Each structure stands twice: as C-alpha cells, then as structure tokens.
Amino acid sequence: MAKNQVRPSALPKWQDCEFGNILPYAGGAKEYKTGDWRTDRPIVDASKCIKCGMCWLMCPDACIVQTEGGTYDANLFYCKGCGICAQICPKDAITMVEEGA
Amino acid sequence: MSKRVVLEASHAVAEAVRMADVDIVAAYPITPQTHIPERLAEMVADGDLDAAYVPVESEHSAMSCVLGSAAVGARSFTTTASQGLVLMHEALYIASSHRYPIVMAICNRALSAPINIWCDHSDVMACRDTGWIQVFCQNNQESFDMTLWAFRVGEDPDVMFPVMVNLDGFILSHVTEPLILPDQDDVSRFIPEYHYRLALDPAKPTSHGCFGLPDIYTEVKYSQELALRKSRSVIDKGWKEFSNIFGREYKAVETYKAEGASTLLVTMGSLGETAKMVIDERRANGEAVGHLNLRLWRPFPFDEFRDAVKDVKTLAVLDRCYSFGGPGGPVASELRSALYNQETRPHVVGFIGGIGGREVDAQAFGYMIDRANEITEKGSDDLYEPLLVRGLESGTGVRG
Ligand code: SF4
Numbered sequence A: 001m002a003k004n005q006v007r008p009s010a011l012p013k014w015q016d017c018e019f020g021n022i023l024p025y026a027g028g029a030k031e032y033k034t035g036d037w038r039t040d041r042p043i044v045d046a047s048k049c050i051k052c053g054m055c056w057l058m059c060p061d062a063c064i065v066q067t068e069g070g071t072y073d074a075n076l077f078y079c080k081g082c083g084i085c086a087q088i089c090p091k092d093a094i095t096m097v098e099e100g101a
Numbered sequence B: 001m002s003k004r005v006v007l008e009a010s011h012a013v014a015e016a017v018r019m020a021d022v023d024i025v026a027a028y029p030i031t032p033q034t035h036i037p038e039r040l041a042e043m044v045a046d047g048d049l050d051a052a053y054v055p056v057e058s059e060h061s062a063m064s065c066v067l068g069s070a071a072v073g074a075r076s077f078t079t080t081a082s083q084g085l086v087l088m089h090e091a092l093y094i095a096s097s098h099r100y101p102i103v104m105a106i107c108n109r110a111l112s113a114p115i116n117i118w119c120d121h122s123d124v125m126a127c128r129d130t131g132w133i134q135v136f137c138q139n140n141q142e143s144f145d146m147t148l149w150a151f152r153v154g155e156d157p158d159v160m161f162p163v164m165v166n167l168d169g170f171i172l173s174h175v176t177e178p179l180i181l182p183d184q185d186d187v188s189r190f191i192p193e194y195h196y197r198l199a200l201d202p203a204k205p206t207s208h209g210c211f212g213l214p215d216i217y218t219e220v221k222y223s224q225e226l227a228l229r230k231s232r233s234v235i236d237k238g239w240k241e242f243s244n245i246f247g248r249e250y251k252a253v254e255t256y257k258a259e260g261a262s263t264l265l266v267t268m269g270s271l272g273e274t275a276k277m278v279i280d281e282r283r284a285n286g287e288a289v290g291h292l293n294l295r296l297w298r299p300f301p302f303d304e305f306r307d308a309v310k311d312v313k314t315l316a317v318l319d320r321c322y323s324f325g326g327p328g329g330p331v332a333s334e335l336r337s338a339l340y341n342q343e344t345r346p347h348v349v350g351f352i353g354g355i356g357g358r359e360v361d362a363q364a365f366g367y368m369i370d371r372a373n374e375i376t377e378k379g380s381d382d383l384y385e386p387l388l389v390r391g392l393e394s395g396t397g398v399r400g
C-alpha cells in the first residue's frame, strides 16, 4: 500500500482539531509566539529615547512595553519585526538588526 | 390542530420560521425574497414572534449579523436571493467553518448582468462549495417543510452546520398554493430547544475565529469536510422523524415512475412538477421514462443517486445555470463525475435552460427526453445541449 508522506509532528491530528476551530477558553494569543516570524529585530538605544511613546502607540502588535526607567523596549516574544517603531521614532533611537547577524 | 391554508411560499417560509421560534432574523430585502423578511417583520411588530428583527444595511451585514447571533447561541435566520447571496459570499464560509447552524432561505434568482430578477440557480451554484447543507424545494408545502427540517438538522449536535433552503424565485416565492400548517406542539416536538455549548459568554469564555496557520489549516479543513459528509445520517434521520410526526416523506434523491425506466429526467427545484406531468403523459403512451428529483445538493447523496440510476440508460439533466467555459452545467457535470468510475452507468446528457426566468414547459421537457435518447443512441461530441436558445436549430450542442 502506498504510504501517505505525513511528516512526524507533535501538532494536533485532524481528529484532535477543536470543533469549528473554536477554543473552549480565551486569550490563546497570549501563548502564541509570533516572535519567530521575525527576520529583523528592533534594538532600542535608551540613551536617545525621549519617552515620547510613539513606538508604543504605533506598534501593530502592541508589544512595545515601558521599562522601569520610563523608556520603551520591544517584547521579543511577540515582536514580528515589522520596523514601524524604528520608522516612527523621532529620535532614531530604534535600529532594526537582522536576526542572527 | 394542523390546518389547511393558502399561502405563497414566501409566507409559508415565514410561518415555518415563526413556528421554529427563532431568536433573531437579520435580513435585507431583495426581489424575489422580499415577502419573507416583510412578513417576519410584521410578525415581530405584532408580537406574534418573540425575536429580534435586525433591518441590516446589506446582505453582507445580514450574514455577519447572524454569525454574531449564532456565536452567542441564538437560533438565527436570514434570507436572500441573487446579488444578495453573492454579496454574502465571504461570510458564508465563516458560518460553515465555525459550525454555526444558521438557516437561510434563498429565493433563487439569476445573477447580473444583464440585470434580471427572475428565477434560475446561478446564485446558489456560485455558493456550492461554501460548506453549507443545501436542499431544494419543489412547491410551497416543501418550502415550509424544508425550513422546519433545516432547523432540526442544522442544530443537531452531530451536525452543527448552516443550511440553505432553496426555493425558486417567483415560481414558488410569489405563487399561492394550498398547504398544511402543522400544530405548534408537533413543531416544538420536532425542533427541540437549542443549546450551544460553545456560546460566547464572558462567564465562560471561548475563542471564535481563531487563526489557522499552515501547520494546522489542513487538518482543520479535513475535519470540516468529514463532518459535513457525516451529517448525512442525521439529514436522513431528520426526514424520517419529519414523516413520523407530519406524515410527508422526503429523501435526498426522489424518483417518480422510475421503475423500469430507461430514461430519467433530472431536475432540482420547482420544475420537477412540470417534468412529472410530462412523465405521466409519456408513461401513458407506454414510454419507459421517469423523473429524478435531486433534493439534497450538499452533502451530495452519492450512494442514493448511483443506486437510483443503475439500471437506466439515459439521464436528461436540466441545469439552470452556466459554468462558463466549463464542462456543462454544474449539476450534469457532478452527476457525470459521480458515475464515471461505476462499471455500468447511464449516458448523461446535460441541458442548460430555464435561466433568467425563461419558461421550461412540457414541450421543452418532451424535447429533452427525445434529444437525450437520440444522443445516447447516436453518440455526440457535444459538452451539453443549450435549451430554447433563439438562433439555434434543435440539437445544436456546444463543443469544447
Ligand atoms: S518591529 Fe514592529 S512588531 Fe516589533 S516592536 Fe517594532 S513595531 Fe512592534
């Protein structure tokens, strides 16, 4: 018999899919690591940051967080590396650096 | 007590929706469906139906609205036709993928252009693959009955799929016929109270509309496909229960005088009644002809269809829709593909006609039988036969 070329995986089989793809709980996105979609990573130079919060406001993933010192930084668990924060920053405090570089 | 009344199919559908005790109706009026939402709006305004009536600003909104109401577990109804149905298109997939048992009556009508408000099946055929259960009605009683049945089957815990009830625009929607309205107690017995276990509820949160990345989408869609096919047993059980309570019998594939027939006329929807009249005449003349009514279109009833035609030589199939540049009308193409791998199979001759309200009368059905028999005997390279097109001599088919 011809063998179906399914790759081994720990992901759900079709039998284990949620009914209607509806999850019986809320907040699933919290556990979902979108950080590994990223090719470029934002690096904040806190010494240039004037705490204007523009990056926080514009991040489409809402993953910029304020640090204890009042400056801002990206939560890399979620950051998708779009670069909008670096574009919007009025002080060029954010640089996009290639992952792994 | 059941009672005999005289109603157009639109009002019969509205009665069924009222007796099914829906929680919400969201609809946008469009010819020839208008009488359904109008009557339901009256019922709500008069206090005869305890439901929310949402006069939405478009059909896309109508479908989006019932997606929301279905998500909180409300029994939800909408209705449309033609351009309205195709405007809903993207939202139709959400209903079936989320497994929301919405019921929608469609008063089948042609699609623009040219603009045309009359009957054909182009609207629903464009939605063939949206994952909804799809049935067709032949008359007003059936329009009432199928609407009740749609709630019963769609909401069954082993189904949970939305259902399209197709009734021919004008030919049924606006035509007055006698029919039997059942007793409310019987209807309530047939359609049990609906409880949706995944309803949106802040006290017990659930997540609807989740992402499906390439690593899961394949499995999710496969499970949806199998679930729709599995609904077949409940679909039949629903008709069985219906006949036990109300006495009228329905099947996925219905045959008429098909015993010993070598040729069958195949129709969907109201034209089945004209076809049966022609069969009566031909049978009286001693011809071995019969009729096949395809009631259930999705999920397609492969076994019943193959069984019904296994001893037949010729199928004369009427499509009320074009598949431009394709292998012929959608119905004939599917029937052909359902039969292709069978050892013995009838010759399928497809006809495309009855579009945009063009009448298909007894004479036309007579021609279909004769022409189909002729093609079975002599063979033909044509993909299908255009019906009643001015400028064509009889028997001028279309080739690839
Ligand atoms: S790169 Fe994009 S996603 Fe990442 S922190 Fe900046 S704006 Fe947000």
Ligand code: SF4
Residues within 6 Å of the ligand: A044, A048, A049, A050, A051, A052, A053, A054, A055, A056, A071, A072, A088, A089, A090, A091, A092, A093, A094
């Ligand atoms: S936009 Fe630039 S300056 Fe403003 S808070 Fe963000 S990093 Fe600091």
